[in-house]
Amino acid sequence: MAMNPLDEILDGMRLQHALYACFQLRAPWGVSFDTGEYARLLIVSKGACYLKGEQRADPVLLEADTCMLIQPGVQFSLCDGKENSLVSCDTLARYPYAEPIIHGGDGVSTEIVTARFAFNKLAAEPLFNALGPMVHTRLKTEDAHAIKNILDVLQTEVQSRDYGTQLINARLVDVMFIKVLRALSRCASLGAGLLAGIRDPRMAPVLQTVHQQIAHPWSVEEMGALIGLSRSTFSALFKAAVGQAPLAYLTAWRIYKAKLLLAAGSQTIGQIAVQVGYDNESSLSRAFSRLEGVSPGVWRQRQRAGT
Structure with a gap:
């Protein structure tokens, strides 16, 4: 399952x-x-x-x-x-x-x-x-x-x-x-958020599919097509349920998954980038720095140092 x-x-x-x-x-x-x-x-x-x-x-x-x-x-x-x-x-x-x-x-x-x-x-x-x-x-x-x-x-x-x-x-x-x-x-x-999205009968299958295929180059149109909705309708319903725009949510989850892999410490940043849906280390670093304020390498060093 x-x-x-x-x-x-x-x-x-x-x-x-x-x-x-x-x-x-x-x-x-x-x-x-x-x-x-x-x-x-x-x-x-x-x-x-x-x-x-x-x-x-x-x-x-x-x-x-x-x-x-x-x-x-x-x-x-x-x-x-x-x-x-x-x-x-x-x-x-x-x-x-x-x-x-x-x-x-x-x-x-x-x-x-x-x-x-x-x-x-x-x-x-x-x-x-x-x-x-x-x-x-x-x-x-x-x-x-x-x-x-x-x-x-x-x-x-x-x-x-x-x-x-x-x-x-x-x-x-x-x-x-x-x-x-x-x-x-x-x-x-609780209002909008992850738990509300999982409970939403329209958004739940989208979230499950996107999470199963996190490395796929998702577009809003493609997500909406999973449940037969137009880009604009899907985007509005997704944000109402989850509290974020679809691509903002996707980016946040990719960075979350990247942090878990960085903390595990067994893969290079380039390998992690591909796993979570980025073409290369540079593209992951840009997205990561935008959300976390530091590069993946610096974040990993701080995790290892316990700071």
């Missing part, structure tokens, strides 16, 4: 160091989070809470079955009221959490489950650019049921401390991450 663009990204992300925790909270309570170098999944499995963050002017109410994906380097807090004092997540407990983390008073209860994980940030670039630093949505009934089943198995494994638990939990977090992404991709508030 051919992979769509999101499959390509997920295949390269390589989630690792995944850790899971369950918070059992009773009002009054407030917990602050700093994702640091990790991304975080978070699900309100019972009750409700308020979300506060740098990206939000006002607190946002998160009801039961709300899921969130938060990128690295984001600070936010959750609480049962709008003006609660906060305790750092790291102060409450340390990973791995074998038992639920109990915090707060004796009021209304809320349960939150969360998983943090590291990943290949370069591979995830198009996905996280499309999502933004912090995004949430209310799960549909079938999604909520599926994710709760995963959480039940996670909790059982964490408490069992049997051999293979760490491996099982890592794979379950992989599955939960994909389930949450699917739910987020159906969120209308």
Whole structure:
């Protein structure tokens, strides 16, 4: 089966160091989070809470079955009221959490489950650019049921401390991450972008074909012809769904693929150029420098130096 663009990204992300925790909270309570170098999944499995963050002017109410994906380097807090004092997540407990983390008073209860994980940030670039630093949505009934089943198995494994638990939990977090992404991709508030394009029944087959044949010298007319649309009609619909003009999107994806190959370090820049749809090293360098601000060679050197 051919992979769509999101499959390509997920295949390269390589989630690792995944850790899971369950918070059992009773009002009054407030917990602050700093994702640091990790991304975080978070699900309100019972009750409700308020979300506060740098990206939000006002607190946002998160009801039961709300899921969130938060990128690295984001600070936010959750609480049962709008003006609660906060305790750092790291102060409450340390990973791995074998038992639920109990915090707060004796009021209304809320349960939150969360998983943090590291990943290949370069591979995830198009996905996280499309999502933004912090995004949430209310799960549909079938999604909520599926994710709760995963959480039940996670909790059982964490408490069992049997051999293979760490491996099982890592794979379950992989599955939960994909389930949450699917739910987020159906969120209308995301607007135009990669996820919206993949969900668009007209644009999805075009994206899949273009990604499968990234080295082909695509024109807008040729892309439109894949679904029987004129150049102008296709271009307008593509931009409305994906948020970029067709050739701008194609160039951005080619440069993304070039960066992955440059980071792998096993091919010359000329070889990479041909693989991603450029005639030679010079043509890739021009496009690369325009988007990244440096040449492919300099970019590769910086990657190797870790700068």
